[in-house]
Amino acid sequence: MGLEAKLNGDGFFVTKMDALIAWARKNSVYPMPMGISCCAIEMMASADPKYDIARFGSEVMRFTPRQCDLMIVAGTVTYKMSHVVKKIYDQMPDPKWVIAMGACTSTGGMYRSYSVVQGIDQFLPVDVYVAGCPPRPDNLLNALIQIQNKIGRTRARDFQSLKLPELNVIQNN
Amino acid sequence: MELKELISQKLQTNFSDAEFEFSEFRNELNVKFNKKFVNPICKFLREDSELEFLLCEDITAVDWAKRKNRFTVVYHIFSLKHNFRLVLKADVDETDCTIDTVSSVWKTSDWQERECYDMYGIKFNNHPDLRRIYMPEEFEYHPLRKDFPLIGIPGSLSLPKK
Numbered sequence: 001m002g003l004e005a006k007l008n009g010d011g012f013f014v015t016k017m018d019a020l021i022a023w024a025r026k027n028s029v030y031p032m033p034m035g036i037s038c039c040a041i042e043m044m045a046s047a048d049p050k051y052d053i054a055r056f057g058s059e060v061m062r063f064t065p066r067q068c069d070l071m072i073v074a075g076t077v078t079y080k081m082s083h084v085v086k087k088i089y090d091q092m093p094d095p096k097w098v099i100a101m102g103a104c105t106s107t108g109g110m111y112r113s114y115s116v117v118q119g120i121d122q123f124l125p126v127d128v129y130v131a132g133c134p135p136r137p138d139n140l141l142n143a144l145i146q147i148q149n150k151i152g153r154t155r156a157r158d159f160q161s162l163k164l165p166e167l168n169v170i171q172n173n
Numbered sequence: 174m175e176l177k178e179l180i181s182q183k184l185q186t187n188f189s190d191a192e193f194e195f196s197e198f199r200n201e202l203n204v205k206f207n208k209k210f211v212n213p214i215c216k217f218l219r220e221d222s223e224l225e226f227l228l229c230e231d232i233t234a235v236d237w238a239k240r241k242n243r244f245t246v247v248y249h250i251f252s253l254k255h256n257f258r259l260v261l262k263a264d265v266d267e268t269d270c271t272i273d274t275v276s277s278v279w280k281t282s283d284w285q286e287r288e289c290y291d292m293y294g295i296k297f298n299n300h301p302d303l304r305r306i307y308m309p310e311e312f313e314y315h316p317l318r319k320d321f322p323l324i325g326i327p328g329s330l331s332l333p334k335k
Contacts, residue, residue, distance in 0.1 A: 079309070079330035079331070079332065080308075080309060082332055082333055083331075083333050086333035086334075087333075112323070112324060113323060113324070113325070114316050114321070114322075114323065114324060114325025114326075114330075115307075115308075115316070115325070115330075117332065122332055122335075123332050123333045123334070123335050124335075125335075
């Protein structure tokens with residue numbers, strides 16, 4: 001294996017903390033499955049044994065945003081739904097990334113209509129867009145690899161300016 | 174007697190001044206009448222023991238844009254007893270964009286009328302809860318009207334802050 005060869009009998013090796021954290025982070029991306037419509041079926045397929053998203057360390061799909069760092073928005077986002085998506089995104093801890101999966105999510109797709117948001121980048125910072133209607137699971141895995149490369153390039157100072165998002169908390173008195 | 178003849182005969186004897194127009198399309202009987210009579214006619218069709226139109230399948234509308242009576246409200250009702258489908262139509266003008274509710278006859282028509290109100294802006298008199306059903310409540314337009322642009326009106330629906 002790769003790591004033992006690097007250790008070379010000495011039992012230790014020297015690296016930078018930044019590189020170690022980025023390496024750990026990129027190989028254990030926890031996705032938040034924001035499955036809104038048919039793209040979600042392909043997203044589920046990417047988790048099955050044939051495509052096996054576990055090979056990339058992302059099999060832990062958490063159904064709570066508080067344990068996730070990657071949001072996969074899979075499906076048509078309507079104006080009504082956009083507030084829900086944003087609310088869930090705001091609950092995810094920093095640092096976090098977003099995949100816009102499929103044509104509808106990226107551009108509105110075939111729904112050039114009054115009720116559909118023409119691209120979720122109007123209200124979310126999207127990192128990777130996935131083409132296809134719906135995209136094949138391999139296409140989603142490719143997007144995940146792109147995200148991993150992006151995470152691998154991060155350093156701790158990139159996140160120093162992050163602040164907690166302003167949540168619109170409705171208080172029940 | 175054939176069922177279609179029976180229906181038209183019964184309706185004409187019971188509602189002599191409802192201005193009926195009968196037509197057939199693809200073997201389905203279409204009945205058009207004055208909108209004032211919608212509630213009693215529906216009640217009659219449901220409760221008459223020989224007809225029993227117990228199921229209201231859909232209520233929708235047609236926007237004819239430039240026609241004098243701009244909208245037509247369409248009711249698709251079904252008789253389980255006869256396995257027979259009937260289409261009812263009533264014209265509604267834009268200046269008096271109202272029609273009586275039939276939610277007292279078929280409970281399901283409550284939401285169907287709300288959808289019709291949401292999409293076309295036709296008000297249903299005496300409806301128990303006439304609110305929008307799909308669009309957000311603060312939305313000001315009726316999207317299935319012909320004068321509403323397909324892509325919508327920019328800024329009419331809110332997006333979350335970036």
